[in-house]
Amino acid sequence: MAGNRGENGSENRINSIERAFKIVDFLESERGATVTETATALDTPKSTVHVYLKTLESLNLVVRDGDSYRLGFRFLKYGGGVRNRSRLYRTAKLEVDKLARETGEVANLGIEENGLRVLLYKSEEADAIHDNAPIGEYTNMHWTALGKAMLAHYPPERVEEIIDQHGLPEANEHTITTREELYEELEETRDRGYSIEDQDRRQGVLTIGVPIMDQRTNEVISAVSVSGPVSRVRSPETMAELADAVKSTANVIELRYAHY
Amino acid sequence: MAGNRGENGSENRINSIERAFKIVDFLESERGATVTETATALDTPKSTVHVYLKTLESLNLVVRDGDSYRLGFRFLKYGGGVRNRSRLYRTAKLEVDKLARETGEVANLGIEENGLRVLLYKSEEADAIHDNAPIGEYTNMHWTALGKAMLAHYPPERVEEIIDQHGLPEANEHTITTREELYEELEETRDRGYSIEDQDRRQGVLTIGVPIMDQRTNEVISAVSVSGPVSRVRSPETMAELADAVKSTANVIELRYAHY
DNA sequence: ACACTTGTTCAACAGTATCGAATAGTTGCG
DNA sequence: CGCAACTATTCGATACTGTTGAACAAGTGT
Numbered sequence: 001m002a003g004n005r006g007e008n009g010s011e012n013r014i015n016s017i018e019r020a021f022k023i024v025d026f027l028e029s030e031r032g033a034t035v036t037e038t039a040t041a042l043d044t045p046k047s048t049v050h051v052y053l054k055t056l057e058s059l060n061l062v063v064r065d066g067d068s069y070r071l072g073f074r075f076l077k078y079g080g081g082v083r084n085r086s087r088l089y090r091t092a093k094l095e096v097d098k099l100a101r102e103t104g105e106v107a108n109l110g111i112e113e114n115g116l117r118v119l120l121y122k123s124e125e126a127d128a129i130h131d132n133a134p135i136g137e138y139t140n141m142h143w144t145a146l147g148k149a150m151l152a153h154y155p156p157e158r159v160e161e162i163i164d165q166h167g168l169p170e171a172n173e174h175t176i177t178t179r180e181e182l183y184e185e186l187e188e189t190r191d192r193g194y195s196i197e198d199q200d201r202r203q204g205v206l207t208i209g210v211p212i213m214d215q216r217t218n219e220v221i222s223a224v225s226v227s228g229p230v231s232r233v234r235s236p237e238t239m240a241e242l243a244d245a246v247k248s249t250a251n252v253i254e255l256r257y258a259h260y
Numbered sequence: 261m262a263g264n265r266g267e268n269g270s271e272n273r274i275n276s277i278e279r280a281f282k283i284v285d286f287l288e289s290e291r292g293a294t295v296t297e298t299a300t301a302l303d304t305p306k307s308t309v310h311v312y313l314k315t316l317e318s319l320n321l322v323v324r325d326g327d328s329y330r331l332g333f334r335f336l337k338y339g340g341g342v343r344n345r346s347r348l349y350r351t352a353k354l355e356v357d358k359l360a361r362e363t364g365e366v367a368n369l370g371i372e373e374n375g376l377r378v379l380l381y382k383s384e385e386a387d388a389i390h391d392n393a394p395i396g397e398y399t400n401m402h403w404t405a406l407g408k409a410m411l412a413h414y415p416p417e418r419v420e421e422i423i424d425q426h427g428l429p430e431a432n433e434h435t436i437t438t439r440e441e442l443y444e445e446l447e448e449t450r451d452r453g454y455s456i457e458d459q460d461r462r463q464g465v466l467t468i469g470v471p472i473m474d475q476r477t478n479e480v481i482s483a484v485s486v487s488g489p490v491s492r493v494r495s496p497e498t499m500a501e502l503a504d505a506v507k508s509t510a511n512v513i514e515l516r517y518a519h520y
Numbered sequence: 521a522c523a524c525t526t527g528t529t530c531a532a533c534a535g536t537a538t539c540g541a542a543t544a545g546t547t548g549c550g
Numbered sequence: 551c552g553c554a555a556c557t558a559t560t561c562g563a564t565a566c567t568g569t570t571g572a573a574c575a576a577g578t579g580t
Contacts, residue, residue, distance in 0.1 A: 013311070013314065013315040013318055014276050014280075014311060014312065014315045014536085014537065015535095015536075015537085015568085016274050016276045016277055016536095016537085016567095016568065016569095017276060017277065017280045017312070017315050017316065017319070018315065018319065020274075020277045020280070021319055021321070024338065028337070028338055028341050028342075031345050034526075034527085035526080035527060035528090036525090036526065036527080045569075045570055045571075046526095046527080046528090047528085047529085047530095047569080047570060047571075047572090048568085048569060048570070050527070050528065050529090051273070051274060051568080051569085052274065052277070054273065054528095055273045055274045055277050055278065056277065058273055059277070059278065059281055060373070060374060060398075061281070063373065063374075067526070067527075070342075071338060071341070071342045072342070072373060073342055073343075073371070073373050073378045073380070073396065073398075074396070074398070075335065075338040075339045075341075075342050075396075076339040076342055076343055076378065076380070076395060076396030077288070077339070077394070077395075077396030077397060077398065078284065078288055078331060078335040078338070078339060078396070079335045079336040079337070079338060079339020079340060079395075079396065080339060080394050080395035080396040080397075081288050081331070081335075081394060081396070082288075082330075082331045082332070082333055082335050082336055083333075083336055084394055084395070085291050111333070113320075113323065113332060113333050114320060114323075118333045118336065120333070120336070134337070134340050134341060134344055135336060135337075135340035135344070136333065136334070136335075136336030136337030136338070136339065136340040136341070137337065138333075138334070138337065274567085274568065275537085275566095275567070275568085276537070276567090276568085294557080294558085295557080295558060295559090296556090296557065296558085304539095305538075305539050305540075306539095306557095306558080306559090307538080307539060307540080307541090307559080307560085307561095308537085308538060308539065310558070310559065310560090311537080311538085314559095327546095327557075327558080
């Protein structure tokens, strides 16, 4: 009486690993939790959760903190490693720092993975306000400046694919929710030379993004952006200034990336 | 014929999770690998490795890159989250940046977890040389400046525990390898007011470390350090200067941490 | 001392991870 | 072209291991 024979055959996954990472995700989002909390949240017997947590603990992946478990710093290693061996990150980091320093706002570096935007790096000056947008954040492309900057230079069929896969969820009244609107916006973005995220997703935050292209293949690699409070940023002049700064940063990164 | 009855009974761990992370570790260290590479390296049937990789891929934890698999950026999220919700990191980051800027060398922030030193954060100026010491790195305490700075202010029984658990491995002729030497060094460290890692572990690198204490409980929380090339750093004067800079950084962090 | 938490152990069972062998793609070479 | 050598991938039977409810221990507060 073996496994799942009936299905389409490509459903061969290991259950315990999925479960383990459900728990990891939960601990991540809750900033730590007790056995019973996790058990009830994930609708799983306590004893089961217990074995998982003990296993993860023995691997240094979670650590006990009194009665609650939280993710251990071993994850830092994985994360840091992943990022560090990204050639893009290595070439771009210092430029992004510079951009943040020069503009006095938050500067961001992002890429696309699996149709989502991943925040690779974020640089903020001392007076930066937002604590939002944690590094490593996965989110939809269509409501972020980084995402729109990249989409604007993707081949149309790839854009379609991404929409098919992830849809166009709505965060508030500023969010683009139809394909037509999105295509229009992407065209404007190309004309304008930079993308704008004007509270598409988060109240009070305005972001300006520019793609980073591989100069050889002319394909999008990544994107840079600068974020600031709407109140301070949304005048045509400052937006133009910021856009120039972001563009020149993108340019430097492109050059450094090409001649690495 | 259920589980493992013979043993001491407390050995209840889930095998597949351990295996999964062995694979993750391998991919991390190799910066990506193919199915067969992983299979032979871990001495596991290809078919088994295959299922694991497919499972991890479906969870966005690894991504394909041609024929080889590497860790995905989802690990960034875990790592970033872990770090960001560390109160110490939040209060210390900007100070560490400042320290790096002022000294022109690499500044580091570390903590202890499970008797090992974890590199929480590293700040390097544009002209920084070393690409070593990746963020999240776990290593023994006794051959790092951060580790020795912390050990010097640990209760002796805790130091013993840590040595029992991890030993005193040797990296080169500068490494401390006996308990007596270590205790002596820790005492000198206390007298001196800062710890010194003079090529204990890595050729050509000299590091100066200072602990960060909780002002209320007077317990060690963490440590800061500054690293530079031996050639540039090892004169009594520069070492004293650097030590002062590190000490004052540690102090500021202690204050900010206390009045958070 | 009580009731009500929580984390932890245990053993029996069901179901699934496992592995060898077969298959299917790829690449390189004669 | 087609063979050879290399991959990734599928498949099926079995042993094993993850799973679970229930019992136990250890706190915590009233």
